[in-house]
Amino acid sequence: MERTLIIVKPDAVQRGLTGEIIKRFEGRGLKIIGMKLMQVDRELAEKHYDVHRERPFFAGLVEYIISAPVVVMTLEGSDAIVAARATIGATTPSEAAPGSIRGDFGLEIGRNLVHGSDSVENGEIEVANFFSEAELCGGWARDVDRWVFE
DSSP states (O other): OEEEEEEEOHHHHHTTOHHHHHHHHHHHTOEEEEEEEEOOOHHHHHHHTGGGTTSTTHHHHHHHHTSSOEEEEEEEETTHHHHHHHHHOOSSGGGSOTTSHHHHHOOOGGGOOEEEOSSHHHHHHHHHHHOOGGGOOTTOOOTTHHHHOO
16 A cells, blocks of 8 residues: 655645545545644755755745645655645646646635645655654554545
8 A cells, every 4th residue: 555645735724625625635536544633844944845856946935835834744645645646736726727726726826725646655755744753643454444445
């Protein structure tokens, strides 16, 4: 089973969309194995966005993610990365498909509601940056799993 990090970003939390966003991932069949409300500090924000450090928008990304609380989740499932990213929608909300989180609730790239890991490797790194193994509840079976996974 793959794992992915999801961040319900400050704009989504402020707009009261956290429950709807969680509902969409659970409805898709992805299992929450870790979740917490937190205020991201600058050090963690810079580590998370380090791949963008040399880009002109890096400082703005950091300021945005530390500006208000976020909800971080670790999701698990078959092809969790692809499934989560399809549920989230294209990075630019105006290009995101209707029915996706960004397609339904977003207007601008700078307020695109949700982060999701973009690869298995980055998922592992990002999950480890936000959760200790003790905070994750992997390995438990939901009764519905037999209806979701073959």
